[in-house]
Amino acid sequence: MRVTETTQEPPSSPVTVSSFADEFVRQLRYEQGVDLNFATKDNLYQALAGTVRGFMIDNWLATLRTQQATESKIVAYLSAEYLLGPQLENALLATGLESLARGALTSLGLDLDDLEGIEIEPGLGNGGLGRLAACFIDSLATLNIPAVGYGIRYEYGIFRQTFVDGRQAEQPDTWLSKGSPWEFPHPDMAVEVGFGGYTEQVTDETGGSRTRWVPSESVSAVPYNYMVPGYGTHNVNTLRLWSAKATNAFDLQIFNSGDYEAAVRAQTVAENISKVLYPEDSTPQGKELRLKQQYFFVAASITDFITRLLPDDFALTNLPDRVTFQLNDTHPVIAIPELMRILVDERGLDWDVAWDVTRASFNYTCHTLLPEALEVWSVELLGRLLPRHLEIIYRINEQFLAGVRAAFPGDELRARRMSIVQEQPERAVRMAFLATVASSKVNGVAALHSELLRDKVLNDFSGLWPEKFTNVTNGVTPRRFIKLSNPGLSELIDAAIGTGWVNDLERLRELEPFAEDASFRAAFRTVKAENKKRFVDLLATRDGIELSSDALFDVMVKRLHEYKRQMLKVLHVITTYDRVLKGELRAADLTPRVVTFGAKAAPGYRMAKEIIALINAVAKVVNTAPELEGRLRIAFPANYNVTLAEKLIPAADLSEQISLAGKEASGTGNMKFALNGALTIGTLDGANVEIYDLVGADNFFLFGLTEPEVQDISDAGYRPGSYYEANASLRGAIDLIASGAFSGGDRTTFQMIVSDLLDKDRFMVLADYQAYIEAQDKVDVAYADQEAWSRAAILNVARSGFFSSDRSIRDYLDRIWHASPVPVVK
Ligand code: 26W
Numbered sequence: 001m002r003v004t005e006t007t008q009e010p011p012s013s014p015v016t017v018s019s020f021a022d023e024f025v026r027q028l029r030y031e032q033g034v035d036l037n038f039a040t041k042d043n044l045y046q047a048l049a050g051t052v053r054g055f056m057i058d059n060w061l062a063t064l065r066t067q068q069a070t071e072s073k074i075v076a077y078l079s080a081e082y083l084l085g086p087q088l089e090n091a092l093l094a095t096g097l098e099s100l101a102r103g104a105l106t107s108l109g110l111d112l113d114d115l116e117g118i119e120i121e122p123g124l125g126n127g128g129l130g131r132l133a134a135c136f137i138d139s140l141a142t143l144n145i146p147a148v149g150y151g152i153r154y155e156y157g158i159f160r161q162t163f164v165d166g167r168q169a170e171q172p173d174t175w176l177s178k179g180s181p182w183e184f185p186h187p188d189m190a191v192e193v194g195f196g197g198y199t200e201q202v203t204d205e206t207g208g209s210r211t212r213w214v215p216s217e218s219v220s221a222v223p224y225n226y227m228v229p230g231y232g233t234h235n236v237n238t239l240r241l242w243s244a245k246a247t248n249a250f251d252l253q254i255f256n257s258g259d260y261e262a263a264v265r266a267q268t269v270a271e272n273i274s275k276v277l278y279p280e281d282s283t284p285q286g287k288e289l290r291l292k293q294q295y296f297f298v299a300a301s302i303t304d305f306i307t308r309l310l311p312d313d314f315a316l317t318n319l320p321d322r323v324t325f326q327l328n329d330t331h332p333v334i335a336i337p338e339l340m341r342i343l344v345d346e347r348g349l350d351w352d353v354a355w356d357v358t359r360a361s362f363n364y365t366c367h368t369l370l371p372e373a374l375e376v377w378s379v380e381l382l383g384r385l386l387p388r389h390l391e392i393i394y395r396i397n398e399q400f401l402a403g404v405r406a407a408f409p410g411d412e413l414r415a416r417r418m419s420i421v422q423e424q425p426e427r428a429v430r431m432a433f434l435a436t437v438a439s440s441k442v443n444g445v446a447a448l449h450s451e452l453l454r455d456k457v458l459n460d461f462s463g464l465w466p467e468k469f470t471n472v473t474n475g476v477t478p479r480r481f482i483k484l485s486n487p488g489l490s491e492l493i494d495a496a497i498g499t500g501w502v503n504d505l506e507r508l509r510e511l512e513p514f515a516e517d518a519s520f521r522a523a524f525r526t527v528k529a530e531n532k533k534r535f536v537d538l539l540a541t542r543d544g545i546e547l548s549s550d551a552l553f554d555v556m557v558k559r560l561h562e563y564k565r566q567m568l569k570v571l572h573v574i575t576t577y578d579r580v581l582k583g584e585l586r587a588a589d590l591t592p593r594v595v596t597f598g599a600k601a602a603p604g605y606r607m608a609k610e611i612i613a614l615i616n617a618v619a620k621v622v623n624t625a626p627e628l629e630g631r632l633r634i635a636f637p638a639n640y641n642v643t644l645a646e647k648l649i650p651a652a653d654l655s656e657q658i659s660l661a662g663k664e665a666s667g668t669g670n671m672k673f674a675l676n677g678a679l680t681i682g683t684l685d686g687a688n689v690e691i692y693d694l695v696g697a698d699n700f701f702l703f704g705l706t707e708p709e710v711q712d713i714s715d716a717g718y719r720p721g722s723y724y725e726a727n728a729s730l731r732g733a734i735d736l737i738a739s740g741a742f743s744g745g746d747r748t749t750f751q752m753i754v755s756d757l758l759d760k761d762r763f764m765v766l767a768d769y770q771a772y773i774e775a776q777d778k779v780d781v782a783y784a785d786q787e788a789w790s791r792a793a794i795l796n797v798a799r800s801g802f803f804s805s806d807r808s809i810r811d812y813l814d815r816i817w818h819a820s821p822v823p824v825v826k
Contacts, residue, residue, distance in 0.1 A: 015055070015097065021104035024051045036108065042178050045088075045115045049181035052091045052101065053227070060227045060236035063824050067146040068309075073321060073819040075140060075147040075812075076305055078298055078335060079133040079328035081277070082151050082239065083125030083158075085642030087182045088116055089484055090138075094229035120175045121643050123157035124241070126281040127559040128668050129367050131642065132445075133328055135477040135668075135805040141230035141237040142479070142503060143809055144821035148309070150301035152293060153183075153224045153241035154277040161600050161639040166616030170279075170603050183241075184225040189308065191300040192247060194218045195292065199388045204348060211345050213388035219270040220245045221300035231479045232503050234824040242300045244273035280602045281559045282373040291334070291377055291385060298335035302342065316347055320360035324817045327364045327439070330375040330431035336362060336438040337389040337396070345388070351395075363816050364435035364442045365472075366453055367665050370563065374457075376428040379421065393429055397421050400437050407464065418460045436461050436468070441816045445474045446666035446687040448707070470815050473687055474666040475805035478505050481672045485646035488527035489676065489797070496520065505804035512798045521790040528653070528677065528793075535651035542644075543637045551633070552591050552783050555648060555678070556656035557598035557640055560608040563663040563763045566599060567753070569656055570615055571769060572776050573622060573634060574733040580627050582732070590631040591780040596648065598640025610752050612636075617742040617750075645669075650676045653793075654779060657682035658772065660763040662707035664688075671803035677793040679782075681775055683768070687803070694799045699792040701782075703775035704768040713767060720761035723769065730769050734758070 027047040028034050034043045067074065092098040102112045125131060133149065140147035159170035194215025202212045226239040246267035273296050278285060302325075306314075310322060327333055336358060343354035368374070382390040397420040404415050416423075420433045436442050436458055444450030450471030454462040462469045483490050483502050493501060497510040514520040532549040539545040556569050573595055579585040597615055601608035619634035637644065655673030657664075657680050664686035674680060674691055682688040683704035692700045705713070724731055734754060736742070743749035757765060783789055801807075813819060 015100055017100055017103040017107060020051065020097070020100050021107050023054065024048060024104060024108070027051050027054075041115065041118050044110060045118050046179065046181050048101065048105070048112075048115055049088055049091075052088065052095060052097060053181065055095045055097060056091065056227050056229050056236055059229070059234045059824065059826075060238070062826070063235050063237065066824050067822055070822050071322070072146045072822045073817075074305075074309065074323050075145055075817055075819055076301065076323050076325050077133065077136060077140075077147060077149045077328065078301060078325055078332035079130070079149065079151050080294065080297065080331035081125030081130030081328075082122075082133045082137070082149065082241075083127070083130035083642060084122045084134045085131075085480060085646070086116070086119045086121045088119055090480060091182075091227075091229065093479060093484055094231055119643075120178075121641060122175055122180070123173055123641055124151065124154050124277060126158055126277070126279060128666070129329060132367075132474055132668060132805075135475065135480075136809060137228045137237065137239055138231075138477040138479060139475070139805040139809040141228045141235050142233060142477075143806060143813075144230065144233055144235045144823040145237075145809065145813070145819055146822050147237050147819075148305075149228065149237075149239040150297065150304075151239070151241050152274050152277075152297045153243040154274060155243075156276040158277055158600065158641075159279055159603065163612075163616060163636075163638050166620070167613045168601055168603075168609050172276075182226055185243075186223045186225060187245075189304070190220045190222045190245070191242075191303045192218050193221050193296050193299045195295070195385055197387065199391060206348075208348075210348065211388065211391070213341065213345065217270075218247050219273060219296065220247045221296060223300070223304065234826050235822075240301070240304065242274065242297045244271050244275075244296060246270035279600075280604070282368060282370055282561060283602065283605065284373065284375045285604075286376075286378070286381075288381060288385065291381060294331050295334045295338070295386060295389075298332045299338050302335055302338055306342070316343060316349065317353060317357055319357050323361060324819065325362050326812075326817070327362060327435055329365065329367045330435055333364070333375075333431040333435045334386070334389060336434060337386075337392040340392050340396075341388055344392075355396075355399075359438055360440060362435075362439045364432075364439040365445065366432060366435075366442065366457075367445055369449065369452055369457060369663060369665055375431040376422065377431065379427040379429065382429060390429075393420060393434060396434070396437065404464070414460060432458070433461075440468070441470055442468055443470045443472045443816065444665065445472065446690060447471055447473060448662075448684070448689050449665045449686060452662060452707070472808055472811045472815065473690060473802075474668050474671070475803050475808035476668050476671050476675070477805045478502050478675070480646070481649065482675055486527075486531065486650040486676055488530055489524075489650065492520075492523055492527055493797075501801075503806065505801035505806065508798050508801040510798075511794060515791045515794040515798065518787070521787060521794065524677065524790055524794055525786065528651070531650040535647050538647050539635060539637055543635075545635050545637060547594050547633060547635055548592070548630070550592065551631075552593045552654060552779075553652050554593050554595045554654040554656065555598075555652040555673070556658075557596070557645065557648065558667075558669055560599035560601040560605075560612055562607060562611075564659045565763055565765055565768075566597065566611055566615065567757070568658050568765050568768060568772055569595070569597070570611070570618055571730070571733050571765065572773060573618060573632065574736055575729055575773055576632055577622050577625065577628065578729070578732045578736055587627060587629040587631055590628070591783050592631045594633045594635055596652075597634070597636045598644060598648065600640065607752065607756065610750065614737070614742065614750055614753055621742050645672070649673055649678075652676065652678040653783070653789075654678060655680045655682070657685070657688050658704070658768075659683060659685045660768070661685045661705055661710050663763065671800065674796045674800040675803060677797045679779075679789070679792055679796060681772075681779060690802070691800070694802055695796050696799070699795050699799075701775045701779055703771040705764065705771075710764065713764070718761070718764065718767070720764075720766040721758055723766035724758055727770060729773065730766060 027050040137149045157173040162169045196216035197214045204210045221242040222245050224241045228237040339358050343349040444453040454469045501507040536547045536549040649672050655678040657670040661683050667686040681701040738754045740747045
């Protein structure tokens, strides 16, 4: 059941239930040509979306007008991914029209929840990085900051995951198959983007010499605009996603040559650029098409910004006054040489002036610590695809290295270490280094991460430019991840501390005294119980998974990656099972638990896919083992996405954040769980560190090695076998896998996992196993005291206000962007 909005509604519009219903029917008839009596669900959804969208447009246009008129500084967020999640509910929340829409639909014999249920979310991202971008544009709009999000309108988003015999299979995500009512295509504002070709020297109007890039092919970048409404404000910002279209000129040329087939083929090649999101997370594929995607969207974005958002006579030396380009990881970093090219080659600026403008315009956020996730592009590929950009990168590097050599005379090793162009194993451009050299500020995404970036990954650079490095801890939008997803909790908070907290999340602190209030705790438990029921019902219909809601809900949802250690969670489940089998534990004494996993593996990541198969195999055995008497269940719904997250997170009691210390940059799921009253079991990694500090040791199950300990162990030579030999319970769990207990007696099925754990175990699962099991035993004990558990859960909510993405954005504004709010007045 949805709750009607009570807070932060924009001033009431003259809309009524009947005028809303009229507009809905008009949309159906005059936009789609469909009569209400014959409308399909898709027709109805489109009409509803069209109706709601209509109520945002005036504010959107007013926002654009105001921002242009005030000549304010604009945050241009460059991101290859935006994992937006369902749009309708968010638009209803922002416009404050939910209850009206519900009433109008009811008057027509229709049901809002029913229509919301058919939306296919735009999955234009892989995981944390893309979802963060979506939270950030929400906060930027809510804080009235002039901002535009630039990205790619992938025709196919993140793949749809299914399980076939417990193994992951991927299906294309056809999110656009029924059209997208939230977008405004603008072929009239297309931008041409070139590739390939050569460079030449030409004489300009003043008789000087300039370089000119002559591309061999070009594609047209067509913008699709999406509205990004703020909450509790009239401001509506823009998300502009680019779609590739073959240029007419190019087509025509080949077509006229008489080769029709070649013309069509050329079109396919051009349009492939925005065809599909690369599903790789943390392991760059080094694919030519991926580099094309990156250049395609940033080239279009920069031209768009300069030619459409700035006045015609704008002096580009003043660019940094009007824009800050934020690079969301290295994917958009090719924007740096592109801006240099425009300034120097096209606008005739002096190189040094252009370099100052460029450095003042860009900032870079790094989202990883894994060395394999740091993008490099081979010189061969860059030279072929973007010859002028490669020349520019070389010149930047030359100048930069001259500076390094001047600062550290004779230290050639250092110069080689810091070079933007690496020589081994192949000549390639290190995009993170280019970003660092060319940006005003470089930030990590949690305190620990920024520290490790500064002191390890980019240590040479922070030595040279200490003031360049800063931290902005990630955050999540409370609109989507509390207000929308957890209406029960939102109402309870409203009743306790009043409204207004959604846009001022530190106000959740006022809940602290309520942790001591028995009736509030009871109400809090009721909400959690209802959320569990809602989730159990959803899984029954969505996946045919039958669960009891009367259990500890233990949840691990995130991309499947070895460093995140889903394997450790599986070992805990197996250990519990093994203890019962061996009679060390009575099933009757088990705290009933439902362990829910949600995880996609990159299609080419073999070990991750093996782990998925193992989880499903263990689930099959454990879920039906008579010895366990139904007290331990695994649920692994396929295709975890934002839609599912919104239902799952509010139902969780226990949040699994168990990566190896020093590997998870931040995590953002961890924040969503804490804000929804789950207790964390976690390591001192990423933002867990800050969650732990804020919620307090009593309200967090901390375990595991610290980052320096990890470093020491690996320096001394990590031997996973020694942990296996020394720990009988660990041995029991691993032996059970190896014995074929989860593979119908076949000992080879999970051999890859077993031998990797025993021989390599790159992420020290075995080293942290014992501490994890002990922490889980503490969880069981703690959960038995429901009053104490609720108190801790409420304190988690009360003390997690820091993790609003509004706070993150304010930190970006203070430390990096220095842009100001421009509220739209009506
Ligand atoms: C091209 C290969 C590739 C693809 C994606 C390399 C790196 C990435 C991303 C940087 C991985 C990513 O999504 N990082 C996550 O970013 C989140 C938002 O800051 C953090 O919360 C996660 O800890 C981090 O893993």
